[in-house]
Amino acid sequence: MCGQKSPHQSPENHADMDTIKHKYTNHLINETSPYLLQHAHNPVDWHPWGDEALEKARKEDKLLLISIGYSACHWCHVMERESFEDEEVAKIMNEKYVCIKVDREERPDIDQIYMGAIQLQKQSGGWPLNFFALPDGKPFTGGTYFPKNQWLEILGKVDDEYSNNRQKVIEYSNNLAMGVQQSELLSLNTEPPIFERTILDEMVSKWKEGFDQEEGGRKTSRNKFPIPNNYQFLLRYYHFSKDKKVLDHVNLTLEKMAFGGIYDQLGGGFSRYSTDRYWKVPHFEKMLYDNAQMISLYSEAYQATKNDLYKKIVYETLEYIEREMTDESGAFYSALDADSEGEEGKFYIWEKDTLQQLLKEDYELFADYYNVNNIGLWEHGNYILLRKKQDEEIAKKHNISLEELQKHLSKSKEKLLEVRSKRIRPGLDDKSLTSWNALMLKGFVDAYMVFGEEKFLQTALKNAHHLIKTQRRDDGGLWHSYKKGRSTINSYLEDYCFTIESLISLYQATFDEQWLHTAKELADYTIEHFYNEENGMFWFTSNVDKPLAARKMEISDNVIPASNSSMANALFLLGHYFDNTEYLKVSQTMLNNIKNYMSSYGSGYSNWGLLMLNHLMPFYEIAISGKNAHQRRQEFNLTYIPNKMYVGNVADSQLPLLENKFVDGKTMIYVCLNKVCQLPVTETNQALEQIK
Numbered sequence: 001m002c003g004q005k006s007p008h009q010s011p012e013n014h015a016d017m018d019t020i021k022h023k024y025t026n027h028l029i030n031e032t033s034p035y036l037l038q039h040a041h042n043p044v045d046w047h048p049w050g051d052e053a054l055e056k057a058r059k060e061d062k063l064l065l066i067s068i069g070y071s072a073c074h075w076c077h078v079m080e081r082e083s084f085e086d087e088e089v090a091k092i093m094n095e096k097y098v099c100i101k102v103d104r105e106e107r108p109d110i111d112q113i114y115m116g117a118i119q120l121q122k123q124s125g126g127w128p129l130n131f132f133a134l135p136d137g138k139p140f141t142g143g144t145y146f147p148k149n150q151w152l153e154i155l156g157k158v159d160d161e162y163s164n165n166r167q168k169v170i171e172y173s174n175n176l177a178m179g180v181q182q183s184e185l186l187s188l189n190t191e192p193p194i195f196e197r198t199i200l201d202e203m204v205s206k207w208k209e210g211f212d213q214e215e216g217g218r219k220t221s222r223n224k225f226p227i228p229n230n231y232q233f234l235l236r237y238y239h240f241s242k243d244k245k246v247l248d249h250v251n252l253t254l255e256k257m258a259f260g261g262i263y264d265q266l267g268g269g270f271s272r273y274s275t276d277r278y279w280k281v282p283h284f285e286k287m288l289y290d291n292a293q294m295i296s297l298y299s300e301a302y303q304a305t306k307n308d309l310y311k312k313i314v315y316e317t318l319e320y321i322e323r324e325m326t327d328e329s330g331a332f333y334s335a336l337d338a339d340s341e342g343e344e345g346k347f348y349i350w351e352k353d354t355l356q357q358l359l360k361e362d363y364e365l366f367a368d369y370y371n372v373n374n375i376g377l378w379e380h381g382n383y384i385l386l387r388k389k390q391d392e393e394i395a396k397k398h399n400i401s402l403e404e405l406q407k408h409l410s411k412s413k414e415k416l417l418e419v420r421s422k423r424i425r426p427g428l429d430d431k432s433l434t435s436w437n438a439l440m441l442k443g444f445v446d447a448y449m450v451f452g453e454e455k456f457l458q459t460a461l462k463n464a465h466h467l468i469k470t471q472r473r474d475d476g477g478l479w480h481s482y483k484k485g486r487s488t489i490n491s492y493l494e495d496y497c498f499t500i501e502s503l504i505s506l507y508q509a510t511f512d513e514q515w516l517h518t519a520k521e522l523a524d525y526t527i528e529h530f531y532n533e534e535n536g537m538f539w540f541t542s543n544v545d546k547p548l549a550a551r552k553m554e555i556s557d558n559v560i561p562a563s564n565s566s567m568a569n570a571l572f573l574l575g576h577y578f579d580n581t582e583y584l585k586v587s588q589t590m591l592n593n594i595k596n597y598m599s600s601y602g603s604g605y606s607n608w609g610l611l612m613l614n615h616l617m618p619f620y621e622i623a624i625s626g627k628n629a630h631q632r633r634q635e636f637n638l639t640y641i642p643n644k645m646y647v648g649n650v651a652d653s654q655l656p657l658l659e660n661k662f663v664d665g666k667t668m669i670y671v672c673l674n675k676v677c678q679l680p681v682t683e684t685n686q687a688l689e690q691i692k
Contacts, residue, residue, distance in 0.1 A: 032483040036048060043084075046100065047098065062098050063158065068103075068128065071427060082151075106481050106489055111129070113137075126145075127144065128145055203609065204602060215278055215279065226273070226294060233607070236643075239642055251307070258298075271284050279386075284338040284345040284347075288436045293443070296442060300450070330465065331470075351381055391405060434479065444457070464503065476525045490542055490545055494554070508646040513649075513653065532553075536586065536593060537555070539553055558604070568611055572611060576621060576657075577655065579675075633646055
């Protein structure tokens with residue numbers, strides 16, 4: 001089923017038109033991925049992953065050359081310019097290999113295999129990822145970016161090795177494929193599922209040793225990545241432990257990221273990562289999944305701390321998503337490139353003279369605020385806008401009020417945004433991935449729950465309707481990718497778990513039970529097609545997909561939480577909503593399988609940590625029944641209560657937690673714990689007292 005097209009949708013046919021314009025056109029021409037289409041006119045005879053390419057390799061007895069990247073990847077573009085557009089290089093690649101291009105965002109299952117293989121070979125992973133494999137896809141050897149001369153040398157060496165030592169290559173590849181299969185493949189933990197606070201205390205204790213106490217994030221002399229789930233966990237851990245060092249680290253990190261060049265100070269939204277420890281110089285690509293999770297994180301942090309900076313970041317980032325990353329269908333695009341006009345960051349940076357000419361009398365204040373000085377200086381006389389001082393300090397220095405400061409800054413930003421909008425824009429990856437859309441859907445819902453902005457909820461609802469109408473198949477499953485009316489690729493575990501979690505959140509924001517029942521249907525489909533009964537975890541790929549060289553499980557949390565940890569959290573909530581002991585048991589078994597690993601590396605198990613907190617802390621089921629249910633929910637949202645779920649209705653409901661709770665003409669609040677509800681109350685402050 002992988003790669004099938006929805007029967008009511010037909011692909012655009014670029015071939016007739018494009019072969020007239022271009023010297024070369026290869027097998028990528030009818031793909032939907034912008035990354036693959038970028039390579040459709042290379043002299044390399046690229047194929048998409050599929051039976052045709054694998055059969056060609058088998059018939060011609062050639063190794064596969066699998067090149068994996070994504071549209072916003074800077075070094076992917078560099079290697080294309082240096083090697084894949086070069087006719088000399090292409091000639092060798094075409095003669096000696098069957099060449100396959102893979103968009104890692106469309107095919108994370110393929111990417112997992114060869115990234116796993118490169119890590120087993122003790123190399124650093126990254127993209128572009130260029131790997132050589134047997135005709136059946138079993139990995140042999142590879143690397144990441146190679147300059148042209150080095151790439152030519154490797155092409156010759158690998159071909160010689162396969163020609164002269166074939167049996168040795170086959171044996172090595174078989175062993176490497178087995179190693180990839182076994183990595184992150186857990187066995188069932190048969191110990192009783194007992195979860196103790198000491199597990200998280202030890203995990204955080206080791207984690208704190210790596211806190212960068214000056215710049216936030218983890219101690220490093222190199223790149224810094226925002227990992228939103230880490231700070232969501234640490235924020236909730238503080239709520240549980242009252243460890244002020246943890247809260248201080250979260251606040252320091254969130255402020256430094258918001259002040260840094262990694263945040264687009266003019267247009268909102270975060271870049272992929274910082275190339276230094278100061279969050280100053282970003283790798284300028286903007287990814288949907290980063291910004292989705294940052295919105296959720298900053299919303300929750302505002303709810304916990306009432307820091308107005310966090311609210312500002314949420315509002316500006318959501319404006320950016322609406323302005324630049326949203327299709328009229330309600331779908332969200334995937335990414336903005338780091339490059340424009342062949343230069344990284346050119347769209348975002350400024351020369352001092354340009355700023356002076358544009359801002360005139362407002363320049364001095366703007367330059368002080370955004371560090372158009374040695375702090376913000378980057379390269380070639382260009383400046384990255386970033387902050388170092390609080391508003392109060394800047395206002396006092398310039399002898400103006402905070403209101404006057406914001407008025408001046410807004411005027412300057414508006415002027416610069418207008419000028420910037422006329423620049424040549426970075427490339428847009430306009431495919432929409434179900435998993436990433438679900439993360440952004442949840443981001444809009446989380447922002448609505450905290451700030452009560454109706455427009456946030458309406459955007460979330462539009463996206464949810466798009467996902468269910470367009471990306472859900474007649475058999476109950478999901479498509480992974482969507483672009484211009486065309487849905488493709490059978491979904492992965494990440495699509496199901498993130499969609500389930502987002503629909504549960506949407507139910508809590510609307511009390512519309514269709515979202516909750518759809519989440520349950522998707523969970524049942526996932527259990528049927530992804531669940532491994534031997535160890536109680538979930539495969540990343542469905543049992544209806546064609547087998548690859550290895551079938552993987554995603555266990556460790558990273559920039560995006562592991563699909564298994566997300567699924568475990570989702571089943572925990574659904575188990576409570578539907579009083580489903582099987583869901584709760586599966587979720588508990590999954591956490592039990594992980595608990596002995598968690599203290600070793602906290603950053604890699606933070607989403608599992610959220611689930612364990614819900615086991616260790618009282619987990620409140622807040623049932624709100626009656627005509628003012630929505631108002632009462634929003635009143636609750638003024639208070640930070642991470643260890644809770646909402647269930648509510650304005651009419652009768654059959655959900656277990658709402659049965660026999662509706663009283664016509666009244667709004668009743670029930671605070672429940674372990675299926676036992678306290679006496680109903682009518683006012684939110686009374687219910688909050690019960691929770692205290």
